[in-house]
Amino acid sequence: MNGSELGSAVLFHLGPLAITDTVATTWAIMLCLALAAMLLTHPLAPLPARRQTIAEGIVTVIERAIGEVVPAAAVRQVLPLVATLWIFILAANLTGLIPELHSPTRDLSTTAALALLVFASTHWYGIRTKGLRAYLRHYAEPSLILLPFHVISELTRTLALAIRLFGNIMSLEMAALLVLLIAGFLVPVPLLMLHVIEAVVQAYIFGILALIYIAGAIEPIASDRTDADMAAPAPAPPNHKENT
Amino acid sequence: MNELQQFSTLSTIVAGAVIALGTMLPAVAMGRAIASALEALSRQPEAEKTITRTLFIGLAMIESLAIYCLVIALIVLFRNPLLEYFLK
Numbered sequence: 001m002n003g004s005e006l007g008s009a010v011l012f013h014l015g016p017l018a019i020t021d022t023v024a025t026t027w028a029i030m031l032c033l034a035l036a037a038m039l040l041t042h043p044l045a046p047l048p049a050r051r052q053t054i055a056e057g058i059v060t061v062i063e064r065a066i067g068e069v070v071p072a073a074a075v076r077q078v079l080p081l082v083a084t085l086w087i088f089i090l091a092a093n094l095t096g097l098i099p100e101l102h103s104p105t106r107d108l109s110t111t112a113a114l115a116l117l118v119f120a121s122t123h124w125y126g127i128r129t130k131g132l133r134a135y136l137r138h139y140a141e142p143s144l145i146l147l148p149f150h151v152i153s154e155l156t157r158t159l160a161l162a163i164r165l166f167g168n169i170m171s172l173e174m175a176a177l178l179v180l181l182i183a184g185f186l187v188p189v190p191l192l193m194l195h196v197i198e199a200v201v202q203a204y205i206f207g208i209l210a211l212i213y214i215a216g217a218i219e220p221i222a223s224d225r226t227d228a229d230m231a232a233p234a235p236a237p238p239n240h241k242e243n244t
Numbered sequence: 245m246n247e248l249q250q251f252s253t254l255s256t257i258v259a260g261a262v263i264a265l266g267t268m269l270p271a272v273a274m275g276r277a278i279a280s281a282l283e284a285l286s287r288q289p290e291a292e293k294t295i296t297r298t299l300f301i302g303l304a305m306i307e308s309l310a311i312y313c314l315v316i317a318l319i320v321l322f323r324n325p326l327l328e329y330f331l332k
Contacts, residue, residue, distance in 0.1 A: 068293065160305075163311065163315060164308040166315075167308070167312070167314055171314050205301070205304040209304070
């Protein structure tokens, strides 16, 4: 219980590197997603067939969701990263439902890597759209005293992103296991249904938070608005309506 | 060995208390957030999309507090770094 459930088991060694089951599952998911993407888009036609319609539907839904947060000009820039995050995390979360397999997102290393990716790409998008000087200046707004707070918030939100996904998925798997140990065969099925909902919600949350952080880096005024929204969840910000 | 017993008893109690408090207070916060979101929704049904999205993000923020408590409780129970002082 204490060894294999919290950590991940080492499957084999590749030279000096130990390959854990997390890495192997991640590779398998990557392979499946790449194959599915190739299969869905292979004959791209102007008049879409059934498979292409599925792919276009997925992309359109994601595009619309992104368009509600960032300005229309930036949607195409942000789309690849956020859509990949959404699809990959959803697939990774749902992998835990397959017997004998564990979600890669149950491992803090995976979620930390994803959070670092979001952290780095936030700055990348910010610097690319606003230029280095203008981007760095928004840390000192509205006054220089707030600079350490901006830096702290950057770090803690990255940490929170990693811990949130890891904690949710790990606790779900562990809860199902504990119920299985205590109650027996087939009893954790309702918990696994909760797992499906939670997997979708957590993937959505991770992607939308990454999107909001990137939107904040692209446009500092929008980030002020969204920070205020997070403090008090009730009022609807008017500036998000412009693209819908 | 007596010290070890004391240590494990204490950490079990602490883990229970952490998870109890750490789910109670975020539950209250989540309830208030959902209540005010519903109020806003009944007043302005046309702003449903924005309210739902902001509500979800806020709930995720609150929920992560409970998750932090869970992680701390699990560390205290299964991977307590202070335990090696006793086992040395």
